[in-house]
Amino acid sequence: MPKAKVIFEDIGVAVTVPAGTRLIEVSEKVGAGITYGCREGECCTCLTKVISGGDNLAAPSVLEDQVLKDNMAPRNHRLACQAQILGGEVVVRPA
Amino acid sequence: MSIVHPDQAVELAPGVHWIGALDPHLRRFDIILSTANGTSYNAYLVRGEQGVAVIDTVKEAFADDFFRRLESVARYDEITTIVLNHLEPDHSGALPELLRRAPNARVYLSSRAQMMLKALLKPSSNQAPPDYTPVTTGDTIDLGGRTLAFFHTPYLHWPDTQCTWLVEEGMLFSGDVFGCHYCDPRLFNDRVGDFRFSFEYYYAHIMRPFRAHVLDALELLEPLDIRLIAPAHGPILRHHPRDYLARYREMATPRLALDTEAAGEKTLAVFYLSAYGNTRSMAEAIAIGAERIAGVRVSLFDLEGGDTAHFTDLIEAADGLAFGSPTLNGDAAPPIWALLSSLTTVNVKGKFGAAFGSYGWSGEAVRLIEDRLRGLKLRVPVEGLRLKLAPDASELDACRTLGETLARHLVGEAMPREVDLASLS
Incomplete structure (x- = not known):
């Protein structure tokens, strides 16, 4: 299975993950500072800043786009419960 | 009128x-x-x-x-x-x-x-x-x-x-x-x-x-x-x-500021229950390990010696929390659950947490506590420690290492590391 790497800048942990993994599935396991609420892309609790490698995340769905807009999320921010890591390397930290 | x-x-x-x-x-x-x-x-x-x-x-x-x-x-x-x-x-x-x-x-x-x-x-x-x-x-x-x-x-x-x-x-x-x-x-x-x-x-x-x-x-x-x-x-x-x-x-505003705040120190509160003294030994070793890190002040509390309201105040004020419980009939001891189900009146989101405990047969308590900590939106950066019966010297070393690692996270000095998702529980 293709692999990808996600780096949680706030705790200095790099995790190798299978392509297709959602950020929240990893951040929770390593104790990164990204917390979650509904896990369904509605509450915006898991807003995450993408420091680099944003192109390695699957594009936001219509739902995620709307939630980011409603919550006035700055550029380069994603919902950890929605964003899937497709490959390469992504560096993130809590928003 | x-x-x-x-x-x-x-x-x-x-x-x-x-x-x-x-x-x-x-x-x-x-x-x-x-x-x-x-x-x-x-x-x-x-x-x-x-x-x-x-x-x-x-x-x-x-x-x-x-x-x-x-x-x-x-x-x-x-x-x-x-x-x-x-x-x-x-x-x-x-x-x-x-x-x-x-x-x-x-x-x-x-x-x-x-x-x-x-x-x-x-x-x-x-x-x-x-x-x-x-x-x-x-x-x-x-x-x-x-x-x-x-x-x-x-x-x-x-x-x-x-x-x-x-x-x-x-x-x-x-x-x-x-x-x-x-x-x-x-x-x-x-x-x-x-x-x-x-x-x-x-x-x-x-x-x-x-x-x-x-x-x-x-x-x-x-x-x-x-x-x-x-x-x-x-x-x-x-x-x-x-x-x-x-x-x-x-x-x-906190009623009385701890001198730790003025000194910029982080606080770690270790809570435990122990039937035979084994989980207590683990708690004490974790506290000693955490104190090796400059800038971390550790407090140790036996849950049998206080009530939930006071412990809730302590939890609200602490930066990091460790909970220890033996396993009784496949579960953590009831006072742990009483405490962990009473935290809706304080903010624990984003605090660092860890679990530990001694057990006799199956040792489910530690994983169950970790799940609850994650559910409360604590960050659990160190895998919990479950030990069979009385900890020996090397196991007490592992406890000290757990305390030290948790403390490093508290002061922002966690060692960079690379892991594979498959290796994480």
Whole structure:
């Protein structure tokens, strides 16, 4: 299975993950500072800043786009419960 | 003597009225809060030269009272503005019907409230969605000689909450902030009975988990020349309104600062239960390991020696938490669960946590505690430690390492590491 790497800048942990993994599935396991609420892309609790490698995340769905807009999320921010890591390397930290 | 009369609004200033409802027989609110005096659902109406604003509504079951009081001071076709400071059902229950009766009105709410508005109106989906405008601090509405200004005060106590300021009258429509569950038809704080306990109880159960947000909101609100606070529950605060801001600031500020704060130290609280002294030995070794890291102050607590309320205070104040329990019949010991199910009144989100425990046969307690810590939105950066029976020298070393690693996370000196997701539990 293709692999990808996600780096949680706030705790200095790099995790190798299978392509297709959602950020929240990893951040929770390593104790990164990204917390979650509904896990369904509605509450915006898991807003995450993408420091680099944003192109390695699957594009936001219509739902995620709307939630980011409603919550006035700055550029380069994603919902950890929605964003899937497709490959390469992504560096993130809590928003 | 009652100020509230059936079917009549109560004037706060010319053209500004209370149009809420009283619920004197309520004894339990939202399942978890008790009240010996019922509650009120306060809604307000502000008349300008060019329009009428309704600020919040009431619980659905009390909608008739609300509409009768509204009709005593305004016509529905005059309503241009509906302000929603907070969309919880006790304040938005009459909204769908108000929107039907006042089709000219535009809704003003915080940006975080938009999704909630859509969800709220779901049952009446045959109704056209209302026109709404998200507002934030700095935004204003001119009603003609009367200006409503908005303050973004999220998490007091929902993400959507905001306060609305009637500039010309110095009135703050504060939503749940400065409110309480206390029902008294004399309505004003200089007329009602003693509601001080209710005010502080409400803060302790509703606002305390959002203490940091309370302090942010006070920074916004304290500079205002407030002449009256009109909250969404309980007495209207027209006598010495600033005292209530001051009391909020006191309650949101730790009573006695630890010298650790002045020194910039982080605090780790280790809680344990131990039947045979084994989990206690682990707790002591974890504490010793954590103390190896400069800038971390460790406290050790046996859960058998205190009660949940005091431990909750300690947990609120600590930066890191470790919980130890033996495994009894495949589970952690009941006092751990009693404590971990009592943390809804404090904010633990983002604190660092860890679990540990000695066991005889199967050792499920540690993983179960870790799951609960994650559920409480703690960060669990170190895999918990479960040891069979009495820890030997190398196992005590492992405990010290766990304490040290957790402490490194507290001071932001965690060692960079690379892991494979498959290796994580």
